[in-house]
Amino acid sequence: MREERTKERPLASPGNERRAVVELAGITKRFGDFTAVEDLNLNIYEGEFFSLLGPSGCGKTTTLRMIAGFEEPTEGTITIAGQTVQGMPPYHRPVNTVFQSYAVFPHLNVFDNVAFGLRRAGVKGEELRRRVTEACDMVQLSGLEKRKPAKLSGGQQQRVALARALVNRPKVLLLDEPLGALDRKLREGMQIELKNLQETVGITFIYVTHDQEEALTMSDRIAVMNEGRVQQVADPATLYELPRSRFVADFIGLMNMLSGTVESVSGRQVTLRAAGGKRVEAIIHEDAGMRPGAEVHVAVRPEKMRFGDEGDNVYAARVRQVIYMGVSTQYMVELEGGEKMMLYQQNASGVAGYRAGDRISVAWDAANSLVLES
Amino acid sequence: MSIKSSSISRSLGRVPDRALFALVGLLYLFLYAPIAVLMFFSFNSAKSTEFWGGFSTRWYSALLMDQDILHAFYRSLIVGVVSTIIATAIGTLAALALARYRFRGKSFYDSTIYADTVMPEIVVGISLLAFFVAVHVPLGLTTIIIAHVAFNIPFVTIVVRSRVVGLDRSLEEAAQDLGAGPISTFLRVTLPLIFPAVIAGALLAFTLSFDDFVITFFVAGVGSNTLPLEIYSMVKLGVSPVVNALSTVIIIAVMVVVFVGSRIFMRKERA
Numbered sequence: 184m185r186e187e188r189t190k191e192r193p194l195a196s197p198g199n200e201r202r203a204v205v206e207l208a209g210i211t212k213r214f215g216d217f218t219a220v221e222d223l224n225l226n227i228y229e230g231e232f233f234s235l236l237g238p239s240g241c242g243k244t245t246t247l248r249m250i251a252g253f254e255e256p257t258e259g260t261i262t263i264a265g266q267t268v269q270g271m272p273p274y275h276r277p278v279n280t281v282f283q284s285y286a287v288f289p290h291l292n293v294f295d296n297v298a299f300g301l302r303r304a305g306v307k308g309e310e311l312r313r314r315v316t317e318a319c320d321m322v323q324l325s326g327l328e329k330r331k332p333a334k335l336s337g338g339q340q341q342r343v344a345l346a347r348a349l350v351n352r353p354k355v356l357l358l359d360e361p362l363g364a365l366d367r368k369l370r371e372g373m374q375i376e377l378k379n380l381q382e383t384v385g386i387t388f389i390y391v392t393h394d395q396e397e398a399l400t401m402s403d404r405i406a407v408m409n410e411g412r413v414q415q416v417a418d419p420a421t422l423y424e425l426p427r428s429r430f431v432a433d434f435i436g437l438m439n440m441l442s443g444t445v446e447s448v449s450g451r452q453v454t455l456r457a458a459g460g461k462r463v464e465a466i467i468h469e470d471a472g473m474r475p476g477a478e479v480h481v482a483v484r485p486e487k488m489r490f491g492d493e494g495d496n497v498y499a500a501r502v503r504q505v506i507y508m509g510v511s512t513q514y515m516v517e518l519e520g521g522e523k524m525m526l527y528q529q530n531a532s533g534v535a536g537y538r539a540g541d542r543i544s545v546a547w548d549a550a551n552s553l554v555l556e557s
Numbered sequence: 558m559s560i561k562s563s564s565i566s567r568s569l570g571r572v573p574d575r576a577l578f579a580l581v582g583l584l585y586l587f588l589y590a591p592i593a594v595l596m597f598f599s600f601n602s603a604k605s606t607e608f609w610g611g612f613s614t615r616w617y618s619a620l621l622m623d624q625d626i627l628h629a630f631y632r633s634l635i636v637g638v639v640s641t642i643i644a645t646a647i648g649t650l651a652a653l654a655l656a657r658y659r660f661r662g663k664s665f666y667d668s669t670i671y672a673d674t675v676m677p678e679i680v681v682g683i684s685l686l687a688f689f690v691a692v693h694v695p696l697g698l699t700t701i702i703i704a705h706v707a708f709n710i711p712f713v714t715i716v717v718r719s720r721v722v723g724l725d726r727s728l729e730e731a732a733q734d735l736g737a738g739p740i741s742t743f744l745r746v747t748l749p750l751i752f753p754a755v756i757a758g759a760l761l762a763f764t765l766s767f768d769d770f771v772i773t774f775f776v777a778g779v780g781s782n783t784l785p786l787e788i789y790s791m792v793k794l795g796v797s798p799v800v801n802a803l804s805t806v807i808i809i810a811v812m813v814v815v816f817v818g819s820r821i822f823m824r825k826e827r828a
Contacts, residue, residue, distance in 0.1 A: 280731070
């Protein structure tokens with residue numbers, strides 16, 4: 184299981200016993216001349232916490248709305264739990280949504296909000312009461328059943344929206360930036376709570392967010408989207424360590440980029456000549472074919488760099504800026520060729536700090552410098 | 558900026574409180590003195606509106622005996638209730654359509670639906686009369702109701718539309734997402750949320766219908782006088798104190814409705 188997650192493998196490969204609960208095949212959505220989503224192919228598995236991550240306007244919310252049934256794809260088919268849902272209205276789909284604005288019914292109290300879906304499904308009497316109470320307990324709303332939404336805080340309304348969707352035991356729960364309106368502290372608490380909740384109920388979550396930290400914290404797998412296209416689908420660690428494109432590298436976390444020309448390739452090891460004549464030892468993706476002479480980028484995470492001269496790549500540099508951030512200190516250094524790079528250093532005991540203007544050398548290993556095609 | 562605003566408040570502070578009170582008093586006098594005079598003379602035992610002949614409720618008894626007035630009142634009530642119900646239903650649906658959907662001819666419909674609200678009543682009245690005569694509809698209660706529905710629809714539409722525009726669309730999507738079909742979504746979510754505006758539109762429609770004179774004058778046939786027409790025909794022969802009594806009853810009824818209505822609304826908003 185663990186291995187399966189850390190390795191990116193072809194979706195729905197034979198022998199993969201996990202069943203796809205949502206299959207998006209060749210989905211394109213156009214609004215007039217504007218293409219919101221283009222040729223999207225995704226399989227989302229049972230019990231998975233799956234995130235659609237990307238900047239605003241990347242098509243993630245449109246994708247979610249197509250699964251929910253609020254939009255119909257222009258091309259392609261959506262299958263939910265083995266059933267093609269083309270033309271099926273939202274009220275017949277086995278999915279429920281938590282909306283960005285919560286969309287809690289203001290004229291109904293908490294109980295009636297949560298009971299809304301069950302009542303539509305014909306659940307009555309004791310069973311209705313029991314299931315609503317259970318759902319309220321699950322999201323810690325017990326005792327507030329008689330309250331009107333206007334008397335609830337944002338976080339509590341959020342929980343009502345969650346309980347209202349989960350109580351129907353959907354095959355898939357769709358969440359559209361549900362934590363976007365909460366303040367930071369509350370949001371971080373809710374992230375952990377949501378993740379725990381998802382593991383408890385075992386329902387597949389499809390989570391839309393533009394916040395990469397949020398996606399990394401909660402997801403089993405993440406699809407990074409940009410301009411209507413999926414850039415990469417992978418688990419958080421792979422996405423962070425082995426981004427496939429410059430976009431993903433830039434979007435997730437902070438990344439130092441150097442540009443250069445490939446000199447020699449040997450297996451996954453690559454030697455490059457960077458601007459200013461520096462040699463850079465780096466690695467490429469297993470399956471990436473790379474020829475000498477190719478113009479490429481090298482990506483290095485700030486926390487993989489260190490001060491000193493131990494490493495495959497060592498350069499003289501000068502400290503330009505120092506930002507103290509509590510747990511760590513962020514340094515901006517300038518290499519001799521003028522390239523600016525970020526570097527994090529833990530503020531552990533015994534670590535000497537530097538000041539702006541100090542002449543130092545920085546180093547990192549070939550294994551931590553990933554070549555990305557331009 | 559702050560200097561300016563403080564100098565304004567200082568100059569406002571220089572206006573003596575007494576002067577402000579006097580101004581407000583004058584305003585109220587201007588608005589309510591005629592009504593007070595009318596109410597006062599409805600209890601006058603004399604027939605005159607110039608001399609006080611002592612307290613009496615004889616005009617109220619006369620009002621209750623006056624079959625013409627009672628019939629006219631009854632007709633106004635029928636016209637008001639029926640035309641309000643029809644106009645509110647159509648106006649609400651029109652508001653939803655205009656606020657929600659794009660359809661062919663929308664901009665034309667959008668710009669023409671409100672024409673009735675700015676058209677001089679006399680023009681509307683004459684055109685309706687010409688229309689009914691042209692299509693051979695006999696004038697009577699039916700034509701009055703049709704006319705009132707016609708001029709009330711835009712008012713209801715305006716009031717309800719503003720509420721629909723302010724409604725969070727995702728509330729209806731949430732209802733659908735939770736398994737409610739279109740009708741169920743409308744009845745359980747949309748309608749309850751726009752209901753205050755629907756009621757406000759209906760009250761406005763009823764008020765406009767109940768006191769309409771000009772349009773009704775043209776489309777009412779013989780023997781279908783509504784209350785305003787009846788009062789007008791009475792006043793033509795000199796102001797009868799019965800009219801004062803009738804007006805007093807209407808004023809009190811309106812005040813009770815407004816008071817109770819606002820209390821109910823305030824409680825609902827607070828809940």
